[in-house]
Amino acid sequence: MLHAIPTEKFGPLGEPMAKAVSACVHCGFCLAACPTYHELGQEMDTPRGRIVLMKEVLEGRMSFEAAQPHVDRCLGCLACEPACPSGVPYRDLISPFRALAAGKMKRGLLERVRRFVAAQTVPYPWRFRVAAKLGRIGRMGLMPKAWRPMLELMPEALPPAQSWAAVNPAIGEKRARVALLLGCAQQVLDPDINTATIEVLTRNGIEVVIPRTQGCCGGLAWHTGDLAAAQKFARRNLAAFPDDVYAILTNAAGCGSAMHEYHLVLRGTADEARAEAFRHRVMDVSVFLMRLGLREPLREMKLKAAYHDACHLSNAQNVRRQPRDLLKAIPGLQLLEITDAHLCCGSAGSYNMDQPEIASSLGEQKAKSIIATGADVVVTGNIGCMTQVALHLKRIGSHIEVKHTMQLVRDALP
Structure with a gap:
């Protein structure tokens, strides 16, 4: 054009x-x-x-x-x-x-406040945990109507907080050393994803480093037009992650996608070249595991599992085969495909808050497509998708369990 x-x-x-x-x-x-x-x-x-x-x-x-x-x-x-x-x-x-x-579009006061609150809570786990607990008040009708879609995503009760060692040694012969991004909302909504990821990696002979100074990937800021905040988060992670690791692993599709765009976030700055090199070291955990190979056969699990492609894993990172291959490595597991798998579930970062009607419609369609597979569990690689899918499955009355790929693989460890 x-x-x-x-x-x-x-x-x-x-x-x-x-x-x-x-x-x-x-x-x-x-x-x-x-x-x-x-x-x-x-x-x-x-x-x-x-x-x-x-x-x-x-x-x-x-x-x-x-x-x-x-x-x-x-x-x-x-x-x-x-x-x-x-x-x-x-x-x-x-x-x-x-x-x-960002500075030229007109938005109403409530929307500006809501965006500000999201920007000041979601990227910071301890703040987000407090905000999620306060969400119960919102369910009692004490919050503005425009905020309800965001509050509905909050679970009835948060899982207990978890922490992880700065260095998690490989079990048995050491095959590799990696660093792991913990994610922001994920640490609050389902911290077991990180625990499962670390267990799968260490059980496969991989030492896992958790940089203490790491922060939000910057995805929420970048995708909503807050360039200054996205650059701040990107620079923090450039400084936090060590150079002496084979890869920087992510277990949240949105985070991995954002980190792959650091060269664009920091374009024209003194950090652009470093960001370009950094993004090539970022890898989804499923890609890394399939590249290295599982050390031991997984145990049998008689289970029908539907795999949901997280958009920022399949589209943004071109990662489709590796998570499926990991699940296929579980003996007895029947892997099912979802109709119209390419269509987004409607989560998309803050989209539930910004466009609640479209997000809800997409979430309902995705939930119905998952139910139609006859699956016992739906598996995906992104906390946003997990939250959205779980909400809409529950609304329909389905008891299909929602799990992260690493959680299911962890459950199948011998």
Whole structure:
């Protein structure tokens, strides 16, 4: 697509945005993959439509406000990227555009407060734990209606807090040394995911380092347009993670995806080169385990398990086969595929808060598709997906258990 975007006007992010715009040939292959197009049926709520809108804004022919509703409704699931025959790097456009537009889009007072509260709690586990406990008050009707979707995601009772050693030694012969990102919401909503991950790794001869100064991956800030906060989190992790490890592992799809974009977050800064090298060391735990290989056969589990592709694992990191191969390594486990697996469950970071009606519809559809498989358990690799899927399964009255891939593999350790 030809454009007249004055890239220099938009600083370091101008060129990536312009390249993404120019790569689009308007073929429309992205429409079938886009969840919001499925929901709303409007051209402006497709990747192709949004690219045109953002192009018009960047060229100065449209106001930010005119494009805002449609840009806000984008999940950022990146299902459009694998569907695109032209290889449009949509991620290089949507998040930088939101960062550019952050100070120019008009939002109501309640929405601004809600976004501020989310930004000041979710990335900080101890604050988030307090906020989650206060969520019970919200369920009693003492919070604004606009906040209810966020509060509904909070569990009835939080699991006990857990902590992890700075160094978790390999059991038996040491095969590798890695560092692990703990995640933010995950530490509060389901800390057992980290415990399971560490157990699976150490039982397979892998030493696991937990950097004490690590922080939020910055994904929430980056995907909602808060570039300054995203850069702060990125720099903190660049400094926190050691160089003497084979890989930096993540067990949350959204975190891994965000860390893979540190080169874009820090583009044009003194840390850009370091961020570029750093992102190539980031790896989902399932990829690492399948690359190294399991040391011992897993024990038999007679179980029907449906696998849900987290968008920021399958689309953003192109990780689809490895989690499935891990699950297939469990003798007796029947792995089931979900209809329309490419469609987002509606979690997408803060999307439940920002677009509750669309998020709820997508969550309900995903839950129904999972139930239709006849599975005993649904397995995925992202805490946001787990929370969303569990909520909508419960609403329908299903008792299908929701587990992280590492939790199920841990349960199958001999």
